[in-house]
Amino acid sequence: MALLGAPPLWAASDTAARAAAAERALTEMRAAFQKGEASRLASLLPQVQGHPLEPLAAYWALRVRLDVASADDIRLFLTRWRGTYWEDRLRNDWLLLLGARRDWPTLLQEVAAFRMNDDAEVRCYTALARLETGLVAPGDIAAEVRDTWLAQRAAAPGCAAAAGRLIQAGALTPDVAWQRARLGVEAGRLAIATQAVGLLNPEWVPLVERAYQSPQRYLDDKVTALRHRTKEIVTLALIRLATQDPSAAAEEAAHLRWRAQLTAEERAWIWGAIGKRAALRLSDDAVRHFARADDALLPDDWRAWKVRAALRAGDWATVRRTIEHMGDKQRQDPTWTYWLARALHASGRPEDAAAAREAYARIAGSAGFYEKLAAEALGQPFTLPPAPPPPTPAERAAIRANAGLQRALLAIELGLRSEGVREWQYEIALHTPGGLSERELLAAAEWACERAVWDRCINTSSRTRDAIDMAQRFPTPLRELVVRRAREIGLDPAYVYGLIRQESRFVSDARSHVGASGLMQVMPATARWTARKIGLNGFEPSQITDPEVNVQIGTAYLKLALDDFEGSMAMAAAAYNAGPGRPRQWRQGPELEAAVWIENIPFDETRDYVKRVLSNTTVYAAILTGQPQRLSSRLGRIGPRLATARAPDTDLP
Numbered sequence: 001m002a003l004l005g006a007p008p009l010w011a012a013s014d015t016a017a018r019a020a021a022a023e024r025a026l027t028e029m030r031a032a033f034q035k036g037e038a039s040r041l042a043s044l045l046p047q048v049q050g051h052p053l054e055p056l057a058a059y060w061a062l063r064v065r066l067d068v069a070s071a072d073d074i075r076l077f078l079t080r081w082r083g084t085y086w087e088d089r090l091r092n093d094w095l096l097l098l099g100a101r102r103d104w105p106t107l108l109q110e111v112a113a114f115r116m117n118d119d120a121e122v123r124c125y126t127a128l129a130r131l132e133t134g135l136v137a138p139g140d141i142a143a144e145v146r147d148t149w150l151a152q153r154a155a156a157p158g159c160a161a162a163a164g165r166l167i168q169a170g171a172l173t174p175d176v177a178w179q180r181a182r183l184g185v186e187a188g189r190l191a192i193a194t195q196a197v198g199l200l201n202p203e204w205v206p207l208v209e210r211a212y213q214s215p216q217r218y219l220d221d222k223v224t225a226l227r228h229r230t231k232e233i234v235t236l237a238l239i240r241l242a243t244q245d246p247s248a249a250a251e252e253a254a255h256l257r258w259r260a261q262l263t264a265e266e267r268a269w270i271w272g273a274i275g276k277r278a279a280l281r282l283s284d285d286a287v288r289h290f291a292r293a294d295d296a297l298l299p300d301d302w303r304a305w306k307v308r309a310a311l312r313a314g315d316w317a318t319v320r321r322t323i324e325h326m327g328d329k330q331r332q333d334p335t336w337t338y339w340l341a342r343a344l345h346a347s348g349r350p351e352d353a354a355a356a357r358e359a360y361a362r363i364a365g366s367a368g369f370y371e372k373l374a375a376e377a378l379g380q381p382f383t384l385p386p387a388p389p390p391p392t393p394a395e396r397a398a399i400r401a402n403a404g405l406q407r408a409l410l411a412i413e414l415g416l417r418s419e420g421v422r423e424w425q426y427e428i429a430l431h432t433p434g435g436l437s438e439r440e441l442l443a444a445a446e447w448a449c450e451r452a453v454w455d456r457c458i459n460t461s462s463r464t465r466d467a468i469d470m471a472q473r474f475p476t477p478l479r480e481l482v483v484r485r486a487r488e489i490g491l492d493p494a495y496v497y498g499l500i501r502q503e504s505r506f507v508s509d510a511r512s513h514v515g516a517s518g519l520m521q522v523m524p525a526t527a528r529w530t531a532r533k534i535g536l537n538g539f540e541p542s543q544i545t546d547p548e549v550n551v552q553i554g555t556a557y558l559k560l561a562l563d564d565f566e567g568s569m570a571m572a573a574a575a576y577n578a579g580p581g582r583p584r585q586w587r588q589g590p591e592l593e594a595a596v597w598i599e600n601i602p603f604d605e606t607r608d609y610v611k612r613v614l615s616n617t618t619v620y621a622a623i624l625t626g627q628p629q630r631l632s633s634r635l636g637r638i639g640p641r642l643a644t645a646r647a648p649d650t651d652l653p
Helices: 016-035 038-048 054-063 071-080 085-101 104-111 120-132 138-151 157-169 174-186 190-200 202-213 215-220 228-244 246-253 256-261 264-280 286-290 300-313 316-325 334-346 350-363 369-377 393-400 403-413 417-429 438-450 454-461 479-488 493-504 524-533 541-545 547-564 569-578 581-586 594-599 604-625
Strands: none
Touching: 016 038, 016 054, 038 054, 054 071, 054 085, 054 403, 071 085, 085 104, 085 120, 085 157, 085 417, 104 120, 120 138, 120 157, 138 157, 138 174, 157 174, 157 190, 174 190, 174 228, 174 264, 190 202, 202 215, 202 228, 215 228, 215 246, 228 246, 228 256, 228 264, 246 256, 246 264, 256 264, 264 286, 264 300, 286 300, 300 316, 300 334, 300 594, 316 334, 334 350, 334 369, 350 369, 369 604, 393 403, 393 438, 403 417, 403 438, 417 438, 417 454, 438 454, 479 493, 479 547, 493 547, 493 569, 493 604, 524 541, 524 547, 541 547, 547 569, 569 581, 569 594, 569 604, 594 604
């Protein structure tokens, strides 16, 4: 406890041995929780009594048997740990269970005390509870349930139940269920489609499954599609075919029978799906396919891909028209604000040039990739903003007295990182409406930095809007090591720092779900190959979490990728994230400005990653050099490898 700057929560007579035993018990309890071993958790819980992390241990012990626990047991826990993250976490779990059981009175009683209020399923169950208990009319909740359900990425039961009830009541039309099914089919999630259609008629589910599994065969068997049900399943089949073969789907969709029998709305979704899938394949046909769909009828994500395809084609008129059809929320995203400004500027008309400057000005700043590019379009290179005044002693003392933050740091330092991160995030963002104030956030970030919990330092400081502390948001741990190693092999240290910040947030023992490890998140096979390549004798995979070894291998691989892609930071970053084979494919076609190329990366994760790495690099360059920086100077143009360039390094993993 002394390490956290707070008094021990145990009595002074407690021994170090008792603390060590409690910490061992916590580690064992986590393993038991992951295995669902209720009896093991119950037997270990007394060993944690009085420890600061007892609320977490008590949560594990009750959560694993929540479905059989009595309401009295649950309320006893909620009362005992009132005000903590673990109280609200268990309440969240209980609310989902109450919704599944249709216990509406208890759900409505408990949801009033739910502070996080960030679970879509809880919101849908709550809406349904209010409807079933007569507190609201169906029309009062229809729009919220519809929007929440259509946005869900899994076939969860709560919103589906609420939507089904509203369809039954006539407050939502069956078209909403078909739209949900179309989104599921296009995303490759059959469970979403069958759940949605099953709300209308369970007997239709086998037809949906057949259309999904063999779309071309299903279409070949259909001569007419006059009935509404048949037309909708034909639409699903054509959307599914688009995910497999956009060209075949385009040929089928152009057939006279479907043009004559399907509605304009159904055809728009079909051509939108074909256009999106062609765009994901970087096909020149994408814009032509999208042109056959009414922008106003397309989902937001599909409109975004229409803009990307138009950018790749240099079709600024389509870029502008499509962005102007986006909903307010999507259109205000910096990505589309920036590209709308570019499209306006491309028209050459003075009135559009003025509108472009206004659009740039709305987003210009230091926050991200497009914010920096917008500022540069206005002639404003990136410079470090003045640091805000540091936290006062009183502000530091207040934040360090926060028991939730104390528990979070202790959990992280004991190896319970995911649990500690969740509690920290709750305390800074959700415990009170609106989260901590800016001064409190700066004080909390400072504390995390002092403890070298860099990810919490960065994420916490990044929540401030006005008081921007770049030293917190972009720390430089291991500065001597990173700068020396980068310069030894001819890398820009800012580029290395920009990549590390995105890969691991400087958590040296970080491990991804695919097995990448350490500061630079190196895969085991890549680490072995790179170690051999650079002559690092005696390398063992267990060394990869050692910061010096990790940086040595990670920077070596990054330099090899950068050289293989002729110095393109964007392509090398894409290769680091997705492997070198993919950016080699993505560079084929027309020569593009790098920002357009990046925006057309088919993988959401890699597209976001490349933007963030290059934006980070620009900030770190300003920190390391003290000079103004331009993100655009790190972009350039991207196209097919020149015939005079050296052959690609096909051994690069």
